[in-house]
Amino acid sequence: MSQAYKIKSYCHIEEGGLSLNGQVLYADTSKPFAEFIKAAYKAENTKYSKFFKMDNLSKLAFLAADVLLKNEKINPEEAQDIAIVFSNKSSSLNTDRKHQNTIEDSSNYFPSPAIFVYTLPNICIGEISIKYKLNSENSFFIFERFNANHLKTYSDILLSKNKAKEVLCGWVDFDDEGHYKAFLYLVALEGDIDNNEQEINKLYNI
Amino acid sequence: MHKVHVSYNNIVSALGFSTDEVVKNIASGKTGLQVIDDKNIFQEAFCGALIDNQALDSAFNTLAPQKDYTRLEKMMITSLNEVVKSSGIDLNERVGLIISSTKGNIDVLEPNNPFDDSRAYLAELGQQIKSYFNFKNEAIVVSNACVSGVLAVSIAKRYIDYGVYDHVFIASGDVVSAFTLSGFHSFQALSKAPCKPYDANRIGINIGEVAASALITNDTNSLSNDAVEVLGEGSSNDANHISGPSRTGEGLYRSMQLAFKEAQITSKDVDYISAHGTATLFNDEMEAIAFNRMDLAEVPLNSLKGYFGHTLGASGLVETIVGMQSLKNQTLYKSAGFETLGVTQPLNIIEKTEQKPLQIFLKTASGFGGCNTAVLFKKVN
Secondary structure, eight states, rough: OOOOOEEEEEEEETTEEETTTTTTEOOTTTTOOOHHHHHHHHHOOOOGGGGGSSSSSHHHHHHHHHHHHHTOOOOOSSOEEEEEEESSSSSSSHHHHHHHHSSOOOGGOOOOOOHHSSSSHHHHHHHHHHHHTTTSSSSEESSSSSSSSHHHHHHHHHHHHSSEEEEEEEEEEEETTTTTEEEEEEESSOOOOSSSSHHHHHHHTT | OOOEEEEEEEEBTTTSSSSSHHHHHHHHHHOEEEEOTTTTTSSOOOEEOOOHHHHHHHHHHHOOOOOOHHHHHHHHHHHHHHHHHHHHHOOOOEEEEEOOSTTTTTTGGGTTOOOHHHHHHSSHHHHHHHHHOOSSOOOOEEGGGGHHHHHHHHHHHHHTTTTTTTTTEEEEEEEEOOOHHHHHHTTTTTTTTTOTTTTTOOOOEEOOEEEEEEEEEEEEEGOTOOOEEEEEEEEEOOOSSSSSSTTTOOHHHHHHHHHHHHHTOOOGOOOOEEEEOOOOOHHHHHHHHHHTTOOOOTEEEOOOOOOOOOOGGGHHHHHHHHHHHHHHHHHOOOOOTOOOOOOOOOOEEEOEEEOOOOEEEEEEEEEGGGGGEEEEEEEEO
16 A cells, blocks of 8 residues: 555646646637637647537546547557546536526526536546546545645555556636636656655646 | 444435434335425426425424524535434544535525525535534545445545545435426426336436435444445446446446455345436436346346435435345335336346345446446445
8 A cells, every 4th residue: 555656747727728747738818718728629639529519627627638648648449447536626616507597587498408417527527538438437526625635545545456557637627717727647657756745736836 | 454334324305314214114115206396496396305394494403503504504414413423433533524415505506595606616515514513624525426425435435445534424415406407307307207217117217305424434333233344346437428328338337347356246145236227218228238247137126216216416325325224124125116127138126125135235326427336235243
């Protein structure tokens, strides 16, 4: 249980910027989120049509995961044993509010399955699992603020109990247009950064 | 490594406010489901299982609360209070708290709700429960669709096995709200009559509400008379579709394989399956395929959705607790609503409540996002 695991790579999307391992890949702070994320998707040559039906949280999580896993040369056509452990503060509230708006006025009542299905935070894990054929362990946790201790402990548990070979974990939060952030990182046996609370917090705050 | 057990527990539901009362009602064939035609709850009549507001307020007020709590918080505090009290455990830093819910206080978004919208943040729900009981550790909130309740048991076991905690209290709950009803209604999934899991004449799902709580512990001095050992657990994603289950039952099959591997037992050792059984064609069929792939077709199986409805983030835990009572009472409870097999693969659905020697049961759950969880439990003698 004392095996020390490593962080192989990490990805951030926040404030109109997308970066991988600390290097900016795309930035445009002038655009609203919907336009920014679409432009970042195009800049990364992502080509995945399901992306456009996703809600904001899933777009955020999916693009961060895709950029990171693509860089790791993960082949989406091959089954992988990568667990997904995500966390955030706002659950799916951004989409919850949209669904609530569709039912509030009985004279203008239009709830839609296409919106309702995204009123769960773990749907974004499902989206990533579909693209990368991850028939693996997955959990979504909610905390008041970023909790490096929990992510470190939980990824250690999954790896030491052989529940997965690698763990894609981190924080994906979309509260509203002005408050969103993705910070994902991949934990494995080998890598350059120690998987400890201090390093995780340092990377989160980059 | 010490064994991990599910011990003291409680259910607050339409069928009663204690596990014993709920199980007596199930044994006598009573259901919590009824047709509700109340525009204040939902614009259309629906069939669901609701907790009586007066009964809830009266139970909650005996705790002499010092401030206002939401309906869900009242349910969860009332339930968890029974478990904390009967366990007698000191809530020190070796004691964890897990909250399992899909939507938490989502009803505060309704315009007439007196609570501030900020109460809808799930961490706020965790904080309210933590503060009420004075837990030393921050609540770990799990929101993983309809597997949340049983996944919480897996997570508690993992934390205890890893040495972080000696005891973990789980409080799970979701309320029936216009939010959830309108969403499932838009999927055309809601049944207007009591649901019929695995039945040829199934008519869709019912939504229900419960709060269920349990103590997970490695301390053999903290075991209740219905305690069970957690033998093994596993989770796996279908990687197939976000709102429909895999047609091959892949994620559920893999979850069960992982649970059996950890438990070091085989399908032949299982005496009873507490399945998910939402009573939608796709779910029931997917489960039938997965259970057959695991050679579990002959094991007696039920869905408890015909008693509680689908209670979302609490369903996995409330169904685990009823499964514990099956082992304690050596009784298989009838799968309410079932008459004629309506899946393409054989399943041994429990058609009448009867006594039977039972040692080990399997609990499974599946949910939106493609998630699946399976956990194996063994009777403590």
